[in-house]
Amino acid sequence: MSVFDIFAKLDREKTAKAAQPIEWLVVGLGNPGAKYEGTRHNAGFRALEGYCSRTGQKIDKIKYKALIGEGMLGGARVLFMKPQTFMNLSGEAVRDAAAFYNIPPERVIVLSDDISLDVGALRVRAKGSAGGQNGLKNIIQHLGTDEFPRVKIGVGQKPHPEYDLADWVLSRFTADEQQAIDKACADAVDAAACIISKGCPAAAQEFNGKRVK
Template identity: 75%
Template sequence: MSIFDIFAKLEKEKAERESAAGPVEWLVVGLGNPGSKYNGTRHNAGFRALEHYCAKTGQRIDKMKFKALVGEGSLGGARVLFIKPQTFMNLSGEAVRDAASFYKIAPDHIIVLSDDISLDVGRIRVRAKGSAGGQNGLKNIIYHLSSDQFPRVKIGVGAKPHPDYDLADWVLSRFTADEQEGIDHAVDRAMQAVEEIIRNGPASAAQLYNGKG
């Protein structure tokens, strides 16, 4: 990238920040469990995506509100509230409901990042709506919003190593050293997919990111 490309990129980002200085239009929710004992676990893939994004961009998600850590920022030319619910996975919907009610955000402007055991590590999948697919955080969000009409970006964490392996133990296990590069790649692409959803909708994001490594 030349110096001219860098300046053009900075000018574009500045213009987007200025255009997105109004009220919150979107919620971007990363799912996980709070506390250091859960850091790096498969179930915390949603948290990891937001943390990875913060490390790259300087975005801060550090204010306590709506039973969650939150931070306002801009993404895809829109004003966004980033949310990390602190209620533990099974009650994630409480934070999402409270934030959506406060900012008057419709379900189709709530994007949820979650782990998915049906996808290999390194893969992501965009869905415009649908059932929870057994993911308890999504299930609770659907319950509290009384709607499943919200887009979600599913981050692959790999299937159980064998059928008898306890599911809870699996999703609360940590990624192996060999999987670290794959999950970092996936969470980076997950946030790119979030941006594409905001800019051009879930269908465009699905076309760009589903089924591709």
């Protein structure tokens, strides 16, 4: 095969992929702006940003009140999304994109922080309540259902009961926590890929509780 044939083949593959419809939404939750970068509440953003860094995926177009990018994950064509509303209005972007692409809730995967899990732990769920996470709560409100998959990324519990919850989720990870949260964020996107290719039960079995060794 000549070099021209190779490039022609790559062009055909690229065109074929681009022609595939968007089948899934993969949404990372966080608050926009430099003020919130690296905070516990931005674990969903961090997961997608890490994925972009590793793979070259772009999430840089503005639409649906979000930064978006089309790509392949788990063998399907997906729309990656980082809502640019604040956390408690995340559902607006998810609702609009899901409606445009006619994507049902069971194909909307949300990556979010979870204060009930230790830093670095994951929990895959096919459905369920918001558990006090305001972004999930707003998505449930706008989709009209809690039956959408989510990958919860552990960010640790408050150090003591009197600690203000808002202050805690807007705090940054300690130096000792960085390796664990980076690994969990990478695993979170892998878990989303597993949900797409194998389903939630398989992803939960493989990733729930996963920690840095």
